[in-house]
Amino acid sequence: MHPIIIIGSGLAGYSLAREFRKLDKDTPLRIITADDGRAYPKPMLSNALTSGKQPEQLATADAVQMSVQLNAVIDTHARVTAIDTAQHTLTVNGKDIHYARLVLALGADVIRLPMQGDAADAVMSINDLADYTRFRQIISGAKNVAIIGAGLIGCEFANDLRNAGMTVDVIAPSKAPLERLLPETAGRALQQGLTDLGVNWHLEKTVTHVNHGGRSCASCAPGTCTSMCGADNAYRLTLSDGSTLETDAVLSCVGLRSRTALAQAAGLQVHHGIVVNRLLAASAPDVYALGDCAEVDGLVLLYVMPLMNAARALAKTLAGQPTPVVYPAMPVVIKTPAHPVVVSPPPLGIAGEWRIETPEGGVRALFFDAQSKLRGFAVTGSMVGEKNALAKEIPALLQ
Numbered sequence: 384m385h386p387i388i389i390i391g392s393g394l395a396g397y398s399l400a401r402e403f404r405k406l407d408k409d410t411p412l413r414i415i416t417a418d419d420g421r422a423y424p425k426p427m428l429s430n431a432l433t434s435g436k437q438p439e440q441l442a443t444a445d446a447v448q449m450s451v452q453l454n455a456v457i458d459t460h461a462r463v464t465a466i467d468t469a470q471h472t473l474t475v476n477g478k479d480i481h482y483a484r485l486v487l488a489l490g491a492d493v494i495r496l497p498m499q500g501d502a503a504d505a506v507m508s509i510n511d512l513a514d515y516t517r518f519r520q521i522i523s524g525a526k527n528v529a530i531i532g533a534g535l536i537g538c539e540f541a542n543d544l545r546n547a548g549m550t551v552d553v554i555a556p557s558k559a560p561l562e563r564l565l566p567e568t569a570g571r572a573l574q575q576g577l578t579d580l581g582v583n584w585h586l587e588k589t590v591t592h593v594n595h596g597g598r599s600c601a602s603c604a605p606g607t608c609t610s611m612c613g614a615d616n617a618y619r620l621t622l623s624d625g626s627t628l629e630t631d632a633v634l635s636c637v638g639l640r641s642r643t644a645l646a647q648a649a650g651l652q653v654h655h656g657i658v659v660n661r662l663l664a665a666s667a668p669d670v671y672a673l674g675d676c677a678e679v680d681g682l683v684l685l686y687v688m689p690l691m692n693a694a695r696a697l698a699k700t701l702a703g704q705p706t707p708v709v710y711p712a713m714p715v716v717i718k719t720p721a722h723p724v725v726v727s728p729p730p731l732g733i734a735g736e737w738r739i740e741t742p743e744g745g746v747r748a749l750f751f752d753a754q755s756k757l758r759g760f761a762v763t764g765s766m767v768g769e770k771n772a773l774a775k776e777i778p779a780l781l782q
């Protein structure tokens with residue numbers, strides 16, 4: 384009997400496996416993953432310093448423990464390079480493996496902005512535990528970090544690194560943080576909270592060049608520091624207005640894009656993500672997708688709550704009870720304790736307007752559609768306590 388194969392051991396792959404095993408203890412299950420198969424809560428990467436965790440402490444189980452827990456074969460450091468949906472096979476390390484049903488839980492790729500300069504390659508990004516482990520090595524002993532991007536992940540890292548005592552500079556082209564999620568007033572409130580914590584902002588600017596040798600120490604001539612003095616680790620960033628900035632490390636947080644190349648090469652329908660219907664079924668028989676790689680009924684939502692809902696529904700479908708996924712309103716909590724934010728963005732493209740109030744210590748922004756129905760909200764600071772009541776008023780995204 385061929386197994387159900389899940390590609391990916393992130394929150395989507397492992398949540399699905401857990402939910403499936405609650406319903407079916409015996410059907411052969413195989414998880415194939417390009418990484419080391421450790422289970423970890425990815426959202427904690429951006430508040431690990433504040434919570435006093437080393438990267439390895441974020442892992443809750445290794446691949447061997449997960450294999451026992453899930454009664455599954457787990458292939459680690461195994462990258463799937465091709466899928467043949469007609470033959471029901473996939474290719475790993477040059478070998479073809481048969482599947483009965485296949486689930487793609489491939490995650491997303493970080494977006495990389497083109498930058499010039501002799502240290503452009505030193506710009507880091509963080510999208511998994513291995514990236515984060517490298518980042519922590521690089522910033523050990525560092526005093527400053529420059530963050531490119533003022534979205535959810537950039538702001539969370541800014542808060543976390545500042546809490547750890549680093550000097551933090553955030554560079555972004557937007558007028559205010561979280562431009563794609565929040566109305567400007569709410570973004571400004573978050574910006575003020577992080578400013579009060581000591582974050583430096585360089586908004587309405589981009590980074591054009593990243594070069595080595597931003598800083599020189601007392602004993603070397605400018606630009607000639609060696610590893611002996613330690614200052615050669617510093618970088619000089621040039622911004623779009625010609626200003627410069629010196630820093631020990633550069634972290635790019637400019638966004639993520641669903642990982643679709645493998646599916647596309649297999650002939651599956653792909654748009655912004657791997658296109659699936661409410662049963663999480665892709666465009667070929669017995670192939671499904673969930674998590675950051677999936678576009679579910681037109682929605683690409685790169686958050687935990689949607690993938691948990693998808694995992695529960697798909698587990699039932701795989702266990703023989705076809706179940707469409709339901710998306711209730713799923714507010715996103717931004718982990719910026721300097722000024723907390725909770726947002727339930729209105730559905731993309733919907734006509735309407737934000738109505739904004741600024742009571743003491745926070746912002747309450749409510750998005751009403753053309754029929755004056757509440758379709759989204761953003762609450763910050765002293766207003767975040769209203770999130771549950773507001774979430775109940777918002778219609779489900781997928782009912």
Ligand SMILES: Cc1cc2nc3c(=O)[nH]c(=O)nc-3n(C[C@H](O)[C@H](O)[C@H](O)COP(=O)(O)OP(=O)(O)OC[C@H]3O[C@@H](n4cnc5c(N)ncnc54)[C@H](O)[C@@H]3O)c2cc1C
Pocket residue numbers: 390391392393394395396415416417418425426427428429461462463464488489490491509510511536642645673674675676684685686687688690715716717718
């Ligand atoms: C720093 C950070 C903070 C975040 N904070 C929040 C938050 O507070 N709240 C929230 O809701 N969301 C948050 N998110 C988003 C959330 O973590 C993700 O939506 C979620 O973890 C995605 O899980 P996934 O399983 O879809 O993808 P991933 O965790 O990326 O897993 C993808 C898996 O696929 C494997 N893979 C890919 N290609 C192949 C291949 N060809 N062959 C074999 N294996 C392959 C990878 O090795 C990996 O195991 C955050 C994200 C980041 C980066």
